Amino acid sequence: MGGLAPSTGLMKSQQFRCEREAGWQELETLLAKVETKGLRRLEASQLERLPLLYRSALSSLSVARSIALDRGLQLYLDNLGLRAFLQVYGPRSSIAAGLAFYLRYSLPQAVRSIAGPIAIATLAMLLGVFAGFWLTITDEGWFAAIVPAGLAAGRGARSSAADLAAVLATPLPATAATIHMVANALFTHNTVVGLLIFALGFLAGLPTLLLTVYQGLIFGAFLALHWDRGLTMAFMGWVSIHGVTEFLAILLCGGAGLVLGEAVVFPGRHGRIDSLSQRGQLAGQVAAGAVVLFCIAAILEGVARQAIQSTPLRFAVAALSAAAYLAYFVGAGRKGGR
Amino acid sequence: MTAPLSQRLLGIASRRTREIATPEGVPLPVEIADLGERLVAFGIDSFLGSAVGIVLLLVVILAGASVGLGSVAVPVGLFAAFVGRNAYYLFFESKWHGSTPGKRALSLKVIDRRGIPLSLRAVVARNLMREIEIFFPLELISSHPAEQWTGSGWEALAIVLWLVLFVAFPLSNRDRMRAGDLVAGTIVVVLPRHMMLADLTRRARGFTFTDAQLAAYGVHELYLLEGLLRQPEGDQTLGLCKEVGLRICRKIDWPDPIPDDRMALFLADFYTAQRAHLEALQLVGRRRRNKYDTALAGD
Numbered sequence: 001m002g003g004l005a006p007s008t009g010l011m012k013s014q015q016f017r018c019e020r021e022a023g024w025q026e027l028e029t030l031l032a033k034v035e036t037k038g039l040r041r042l043e044a045s046q047l048e049r050l051p052l053l054y055r056s057a058l059s060s061l062s063v064a065r066s067i068a069l070d071r072g073l074q075l076y077l078d079n080l081g082l083r084a085f086l087q088v089y090g091p092r093s094s095i096a097a098g099l100a101f102y103l104r105y106s107l108p109q110a111v112r113s114i115a116g117p118i119a120i121a122t123l124a125m126l127l128g129v130f131a132g133f134w135l136t137i138t139d140e141g142w143f144a145a146i147v148p149a150g151l152a153a154g155r156g157a158r159s160s161a162a163d164l165a166a167v168l169a170t171p172l173p174a175t176a177a178t179i180h181m182v183a184n185a186l187f188t189h190n191t192v193v194g195l196l197i198f199a200l201g202f203l204a205g206l207p208t209l210l211l212t213v214y215q216g217l218i219f220g221a222f223l224a225l226h227w228d229r230g231l232t233m234a235f236m237g238w239v240s241i242h243g244v245t246e247f248l249a250i251l252l253c254g255g256a257g258l259v260l261g262e263a264v265v266f267p268g269r270h271g272r273i274d275s276l277s278q279r280g281q282l283a284g285q286v287a288a289g290a291v292v293l294f295c296i297a298a299i300l301e302g303v304a305r306q307a308i309q310s311t312p313l314r315f316a317v318a319a320l321s322a323a324a325y326l327a328y329f330v331g332a333g334r335k336g337g338r
Numbered sequence: 339m340t341a342p343l344s345q346r347l348l349g350i351a352s353r354r355t356r357e358i359a360t361p362e363g364v365p366l367p368v369e370i371a372d373l374g375e376r377l378v379a380f381g382i383d384s385f386l387g388s389a390v391g392i393v394l395l396l397v398v399i400l401a402g403a404s405v406g407l408g409s410v411a412v413p414v415g416l417f418a419a420f421v422g423r424n425a426y427y428l429f430f431e432s433k434w435h436g437s438t439p440g441k442r443a444l445s446l447k448v449i450d451r452r453g454i455p456l457s458l459r460a461v462v463a464r465n466l467m468r469e470i471e472i473f474f475p476l477e478l479i480s481s482h483p484a485e486q487w488t489g490s491g492w493e494a495l496a497i498v499l500w501l502v503l504f505v506a507f508p509l510s511n512r513d514r515m516r517a518g519d520l521v522a523g524t525i526v527v528v529l530p531r532h533m534m535l536a537d538l539t540r541r542a543r544g545f546t547f548t549d550a551q552l553a554a555y556g557v558h559e560l561y562l563l564e565g566l567l568r569q570p571e572g573d574q575t576l577g578l579c580k581e582v583g584l585r586i587c588r589k590i591d592w593p594d595p596i597p598d599d600r601m602a603l604f605l606a607d608f609y610t611a612q613r614a615h616l617e618a619l620q621l622v623g624r625r626r627r628n629k630y631d632t633a634l635a636g637d
Binding site: 080 | 420436460470521535536539568
């Protein structure tokens with residue numbers, strides 16, 4: 001067999017390396033700069049060279065894989081190619097632009113695209129409300145069983161109408177207590193519950209449904225208690241001023257969790273993991289939007305509800321917020337985006 | 339040669355690998371980060387992220403100092419920590435292309451499994467899931483100081499179980515994805531910087547080999563020899579060289595014994611000749627994988 005004797009000249013792989021080495025080194029220098037200081041530090045000419053050098057490094061890599069038996073070179077080119085790939089195909093937009101785009105297009109579009117699961121979550125919650133109401137109206141002993149002690153805050157079967165009315169009319173407390181209420185609303189019940197409803201969706205969506213029903217149960221139990229004491233309208237005003245925002249956020253989390261569950265149970269043409277990741281990003285967008293809503297709800301609950309004592313005014317704020325959300329989620333981002 | 343030694347010579351890491359597809363059609367191998375490396379990075383990031391939270395908390399306290407915040411410290415602290423760490427992760431993972439200070443310290447990077455650019459939404463999704471995986475149980479514990487703990491032992495057990503399950507979750511799949519990675523479609527890879535190593539081929543200095551002799555080995559053995567020649571000099575390497583050299587001599591029926599001081603030269607010459615031989619074979623489409631690959635041995 002007429003192999004290339006090394007004494008008669010360069011091997012193909014050596015020749016190849018000699019010709020391409022300068023390009024690889026140039027790419028490596030550029031990458032070192034970009035990786036530590038960012039793309040913006042490159043001059044225009046260097047920025048132009050980067051994708052060219054990247055493609056040439058990838059072609060070098062293919063050639064090296066087929067003709068060169070130099071393992072050191074292959075590992076080096078694998079690494080160089082990957083590093084360049086991550087820079088060339090790195091995320092483009094800045095955080096601020098990304099967030100603006102998210103609020104303007106992605107969030108409303110994502111919410112509309114999972115309208116079905118959100119409707120199912122709504123049904124689940126309504127079911128909970130009816131069940132909670134019915135159970136508590138027939139036997140107020142259920143109230144204590146349904147509502148956790150921290151949330152009930154002393155209210156229960158033994159509360160008189162005057163006790164309940166006093167809670168509904170709590171005036172605006174001092175600043176520190178207000179901050180306390182806002183933070184407490186956010187972190188002891190709402191946001192954590194919402195994120196749980198979302199995240200546990202990946203366990204086939206069952207925890208999501210159960211938790212959504214449970215949120216409804218709690219509300220139904222409270223409603224029954226006030227109904228019995230003849231405080232329905234005052235209670236609804238007291239709840240709805242922040243409740244519109246909060247329940248919407250819970251329903252969004254519920255819809256997002258169901259999307260995760262659907263991806264796991266019915267992965268479709270793709271595998272479970274692929275389907276979960278594709279749907280998961282969408283669901284995550286919705287859940288992130290819900291977190292924003294929870295923050296708004298917490299402020300309404302901690303500040304506005306105490307500052308506004310009149311029931312009609314509370315209803316007005318609730319109606320206004322409902323109209324705003326409706327306009328935003330139905331109307332925003334119809335054109336453009338993607 | 340024992341398995342660990344051959345692994346060391348080939349420079350094979352103990353990590354798992356997978357290939358991601360580039361738009362150019364050239365697959366690139368990536369190494370998946372170990373759970374241990376990720377926990378260390380998470381430790382560093384949690385520390386720095388909570389530092390951001392503490393700064394936020396100080397701002398809040400200073401703003402509300404006149405009214406006194408003693409009784410509200412826990413929920414406000416939780417809120418500050420939540421905003422702090424999420425701002426931290428969101429900022430770095432999108433600004434540094436999937437890296438954070440903790441990840442950078444360990445050369446880790448978050449990438450999209452499909453090889454497309456890491457999107458902001460993937461970053462948001464994987465960080466929101468982290469809240470539920472780790473911080474939710476931690477907050478359940480921290481918001482109830484031990485003396486006010488109202489839950490039963492079973493609740494405490496459930497919280498611990500929750501933490502253990504989610505922390506160990508990456509071990510359940512081959513790409514070491516935690517629940518957040520699963521939802522966001524991301525993997526965490528190790529991205530060290532490789533140096534370019536010199537080509538080991540050189541002009542023959544006294545040893546020439548026949549085609550029959552070069553037909554004894556395949557690519558795998560060539561790579562092992564390359565690994566050996568790249569080992570740092572030392573007594574151990576010298577001994578190993580001698581051992582390997584004697585084996586090669588026996589295998590290819592090398593007639594004369596080689597003195598110890600010429601052994602390194604012999605191996606270098608043999609490497610060059612062997613590589614030229616195998617590369618020439620490969621150019622005409624015949625890759626000989628290893629010495630047992632008889633299908634393509636010789637004509």
